[in-house]
Amino acid sequence: MEINSKIKVIEGPSKGRYPHSNSVLIGKSLIIDTGAGDVLKDLKVEWVINSHWHEDHIALNKIGKRVAAHVLDAEAIESYEEFKERYGMGDLVNLFINFEFGSVDRTFEDGEEFEFEGLTIEVLHTPGHSAGHCCFIINEKIIFLADIDLTSFPWYGCRDCHVGDFVRSIEKVKRIVQERDISTAIPSHGDVVFGKENIVRKLDEYLRVIYERDKKIRELISAGEDPVGKGVIYRRIPEPKDIFLNFEKIMVEKHLTTFQSESSLP
Ligand SMILES: [Zn+2]
Numbered sequence: 001m002e003i004n005s006k007i008k009v010i011e012g013p014s015k016g017r018y019p020h021s022n023s024v025l026i027g028k029s030l031i032i033d034t035g036a037g038d039v040l041k042d043l044k045v046e047w048v049i050n051s052h053w054h055e056d057h058i059a060l061n062k063i064g065k066r067v068a069a070h071v072l073d074a075e076a077i078e079s080y081e082e083f084k085e086r087y088g089m090g091d092l093v094n095l096f097i098n099f100e101f102g103s104v105d106r107t108f109e110d111g112e113e114f115e116f117e118g119l120t121i122e123v124l125h126t127p128g129h130s131a132g133h134c135c136f137i138i139n140e141k142i143i144f145l146a147d148i149d150l151t152s153f154p155w156y157g158c159r160d161c162h163v164g165d166f167v168r169s170i171e172k173v174k175r176i177v178q179e180r181d182i183s184t185a186i187p188s189h190g191d192v193v194f195g196k197e198n199i200v201r202k203l204d205e206y207l208r209v210i211y212e213r214d215k216k217i218r219e220l221i222s223a224g225e226d227p228v229g230k231g232v233i234y235r236r237i238p239e240p241k242d243i244f245l246n247f248e249k250i251m252v253e254k255h256l257t258t259f260q261s262e263s264s265l266p
Pocket residue numbers: 052054129147
């Protein structure tokens with residue numbers, strides 16, 4: 001899908017549904033994320049910019065001569081050991097890996113700007129989904145949201161996730177969309193959203209999912225119940241259960257350890 005003559009969304013299969021994601025081709029030789037699957041296989045670019053370290057965003061990084069990522073996520077893109085450590089489920093993590101790890105040639109931080117073929121790409125560090133998760137503002141009016149993905153399922157099931165940071169990052173994106181009149185939002189999974197008001201509304205709905213989970217978790221705890229496996233995160237724990245139960249445990253734990261002081265609901 002062409003956003004304009006220089007910016008093209010390359011959708012992963014099934015609208016970028018996991019285990020794939022959407023990529024954005026900027027000009028002829030820079031791509032954001034490489035999880036769109038076979039459609040990318042024959043592409044060759046100068047630069048790959050990764051939004052974060054998850055497998056569904058880095059799988060075809062080898063199509064780029066060089067790779068750039070946020071300084072806090074670079075190691076997990078380069079190293080199996082760090083990748084495994086962040087998932088925190090031992091060798092079960094091998095189920096997610098059908099690619100080779102490769103080097104990150106440049107790291108970046110919040111606020112850095114790249115000029116590329118007459119376009120600007122501004123880094124917005126938005127931690128929470130991962131420690132180094134970033135969104136990118138392209139040419140001032142377009143935002144790549146990565147895994148602030150506007151689905152009904154905000155996800156924070158790894159060790160380097162932080163649900164309090166996630167909420168603050170969503171608020172930050174919302175503020176920037178409003179202040180700068182951003183009119184196009186490209187999530188890593190699902191459809192592109194057009195119109196400032198629509199983007200803000202969807203960000204609000206996304207936030208609400210997190211607040212509702214928090215409320216239910218605290219209600220279950222008050223009633224003396226273990227919130228894990230009660231449908232608060234996964235309605236039913238999918239197969240393989242070991243893996244998804246582990247994600248659910250981590251996500252519930254994140255509510256209890258990294259959201260505690262912020263649980264006053266709007
Ligand atoms: Zn992710």
